[in-house]
Amino acid sequence: MNIIYVARIDEDYSLDLGVAKKINGQISALEALYCNVDYLRIKNKKIMLNDIELKEIKYRRLAYRHLYNSIKRINNQFDAAYLRYVRADYFFLKTIKLLYKRGVKVIVEIPTYPYITEINKKTVRGILEIFIDNIITRLLKKYVFKISTTSKYEEIFGIETIKINNGIDMNSFPLKNKSNHDTTKVIKLIGIGNLARWHGYDRIIKGMFEYYKENVDINIEFYIVGEGNEKVNLEKLTHDLNMQKYVHFLGVKTGTELDNIFDEMDIGVSSLALFRAGGGHDPIKSKEFLARGIPIILAYQDLLIDMSLPYVFFEEESNSPIDMKKIIEKYKKVRTIDSEEIRNYSIKNLSWENQMKKVIKVLER
Known part of the structure; x- marks a missing residue:
């Protein structure tokens, strides 16, 4: 044809x-x-x-x-x-x-x-x-x-x-290499895309603000890759909450440079506020994160992904801050799951x- x-x-x-x-x-x-x-x-x-x-x-x-x-x-x-x-x-x-x-x-x-x-x-x-x-x-x-x-x-x-x-095209998303940092001391989150309100990354930043009000044993860092209309709002929120030490804006990254960034990431953040766009979206980032072998956070029912998987961290869709303590507890339970296991699931189900x-x-x- x-x-x-x-x-x-x-x-x-x-x-x-x-x-x-x-x-x-x-x-x-x-x-x-x-x-x-x-x-x-x-x-x-x-x-x-x-x-x-x-x-x-x-x-x-x-x-x-x-x-x-x-x-x-x-x-x-x-x-x-x-x-x-x-x-x-x-x-x-x-x-x-x-x-x-x-x-x-x-x-x-x-x-x-x-x-x-x-x-x-x-x-x-x-x-x-x-x-x-x-x-x-x-x-x-x-x-x-x-x-x-x-x-x-x-x-x-x-x-x-x-x-x-x-x-997803599996060939476009290489399996992440083992990170160099100790995940018992710091957990690194990544969000990526043409930054828009419905990604809900503000929920992560606000959740981190609440989390850091207390003495913590594990640090959380959030790396935001990409440009878009929402970036200015996210940067202002980060500044207003004094989260610059933990929230990093990397701009657009592609190719090997992006792959190297993913090597150091532990959890991918997919969309957390799709209701702000009126629905009808089917985010692709969740699949891309799984293809690279890392757990995901999302706040919608992905029709292709088995939502009962232990490395799929489901959050309620709302404007409220994400409870980072709960995210850490979920991550502790899957920390030992090999990245290849997550990727193999992607190969079989998400192409x-x-x-x-x-x-x-x-x-x-």
Whole structure:
């Protein structure tokens, strides 16, 4: 099966790094399922088809226009198109129409639904974005074959859904090496991503503040990797609570540098406040942490992960501080579990290949 994957992201833009990693995992999975995949996206403000540069652009926000014009010039015969959704505009609709007219089955992935809570409705730009999106999405039913989504909805915009969960590309997440620090004296937590309110990292920082009010035998440190709108708020909270000694902001890290950081980490912090985004999310970080062989803290029911596993630390979804004493007690019970055991669980249960099989099955009907 020949598939074109279209994404309005820039692989070299810091805020798109996580999404780019997910897409590459999906493409690797499709190729493992014997599909031929052409990947159309932006890389360092250049429209790229696989490794071929098609055009240089000035503005990322006009990407759909350039992607549409690029598809017009591509003569490859595709059985299906897989488009990652980032708010609709006129050229998004034209792209789907063009593919539909060529006899291509169009699948649109909506990674978060509903997504209106992610748009700032207090700005002119946000209001205009919602207005245009509402118009365009009403027209999609005629041209879109299916919508793939991690949400629970049977239909979106009147279009039948394919329910998938966020998986991982195991090759992208090496097993962590044994850390050099003594976990009976210090436990290191890591949060990573395009920092947003629904990650709930403030709950960890506030929990640490409460924890350090008393004399403690074990120190807790929190390392935050990434950039995003929430970073300023987290930095201010850290300063206001005088937690700078224990909360560290590392910025964007990738590749070997990121792997080296993970070697020293003991627990991964996944999303702790998804309700702030209105629901509909399926965080991928929890799977990535397990793939690297470390326990996780999360405050939602992950549909792919066995929530009864001893190294899955479930917290109630709220705004309240995380009780760090309880986290320490949970960690003490799993400290001796080998990282390879956690990774092996991931290999068997959390791969992208298992998820993209669902898409291929529907396309082959």
